[in-house]
Every structure is written in C-alpha cells, then in structure tokens.
Amino acid sequence: MKTVFEMIIDGDIPSVKLYEDDVCLVILDINPIQKGHALVISKKPYPRFTESPCQELSHMMEVAKKVDLKMREALKAEGTNIMINNDPASGQEVPHLHIHVIPRYKDDGKGFILNKDKYSEGEINQFGEKLCLK
Ligand code: AMP
Numbered sequence: 001m002k003t004v005f006e007m008i009i010d011g012d013i014p015s016v017k018l019y020e021d022d023v024c025l026v027i028l029d030i031n032p033i034q035k036g037h038a039l040v041i042s043k044k045p046y047p048r049f050t051e052s053p054c055q056e057l058s059h060m061m062e063v064a065k066k067v068d069l070k071m072r073e074a075l076k077a078e079g080t081n082i083m084i085n086n087d088p089a090s091g092q093e094v095p096h097l098h099i100h101v102i103p104r105y106k107d108d109g110k111g112f113i114l115n116k117d118k119y120s121e122g123e124i125n126q127f128g129e130k131l132c133l134k
Pocket of ligand 1: 013015029031039084085093094095
C-alpha cells in the first residue's frame with residue numbers, strides 16, 4: 001500500500017510544493033507545528049532513516065539548508081528545528097523518509113518538544129561505554 005507521501009509524489013493527492021528534483025520533494029506540512037513547517041521527502045520510499053543511503057540523505061540535508069535559509073528570509077524565522085522521526089517510538093507516523101524543517105521564533109512559546117531526562121551519579125559514563133562507536 002502506498003504511503004501518503006507516495007500518493008503526493010504520484011500526484012494522487014494535492015500538496016503545496018516548495019521544491020522538487022530527482023531525489024526529493026519539499027511540501028508544506030498540513031498539520032504544522034508552526035506555520036511554514038516544511039517536509040523534505042525522499043522520492044524513493046525508504047521506510048526509515050536507518051535504511052536510507054547516505055548520498056540521498058546528504059542531498060536532502062543540502063535541500064533542508066536551503067529551506068532553512070528561505071524561512072529566515074521570507075518568514076523572518078529566528079531559528080529552525082531540523083528533525084527526522086525514526087520509527088513509531090519516536091513519533092514517526094508516515095513510514096517514508098522525510099526531514100521536518102520547522103521555523104522558530106524566540107518568543108513562540110513552543111519550547112523544546114521533548115521532555116528532558118536526568119542521569120544519576122556516574123550513569124553518563126555507562127551510557128558512554130554502551131554507545132561508543134570505536
Ligand atoms: P512523522 O510523524 O515524522 O512521520 O511526520 C509526518 C508528517 O506528515 C506529520 O507532521 C503530518 O502532519 C504530515 N502529513 C500527513 N499527511 C500529510 C499531507 N497529506 N500533506 C502534508 N503533510 C502531511
């Protein structure tokens with residue numbers, strides 16, 4: 001079954017397109033965290049970040065940078081959140097690679113979207129050992 005983003009890419013359902021090339025499409029999110037919230041969507045339906053080739057991710061990041069700069073110029077954004085949700089546990093609803101680019105303002109009252117955790121004494125070093133890539 002097609003994802004909603006495949007349907008958009010195939011023209012089955014409408015979207016507000018900001019940019020398109022061979023690798024990706026940029027549209028406005030219909031349910032924005034802030035008006036102007038954009039999605040950089042891969043043309044190929046990789047279900048997750050983890051399965052996506054670095055070459056395509058790298059290109060999509062270049063495009064996300066351009067979207068960021070445009071938001072600063074056209075919407076007077078003072079910052080952005082650049083975000084990829086990866087798997088339902090992270091909040092990913094559409095299993096098709098996409099990068100969120102969300103315009104932000106100093107006083108927009110949205111804060112950071114995730115609650116912070118706290119390490120107990122010495123615990124940060126245990127996590128350092130578990131996650132070390134060497
Ligand atoms: P995620 O939760 O990271 O998978 O993000 C999926 C995003 O797609 C959500 O922010 C939705 O609001 C957005 N979305 C879902 N359907 C559409 C649509 N038809 N057009 C534009 N954005 C959509």
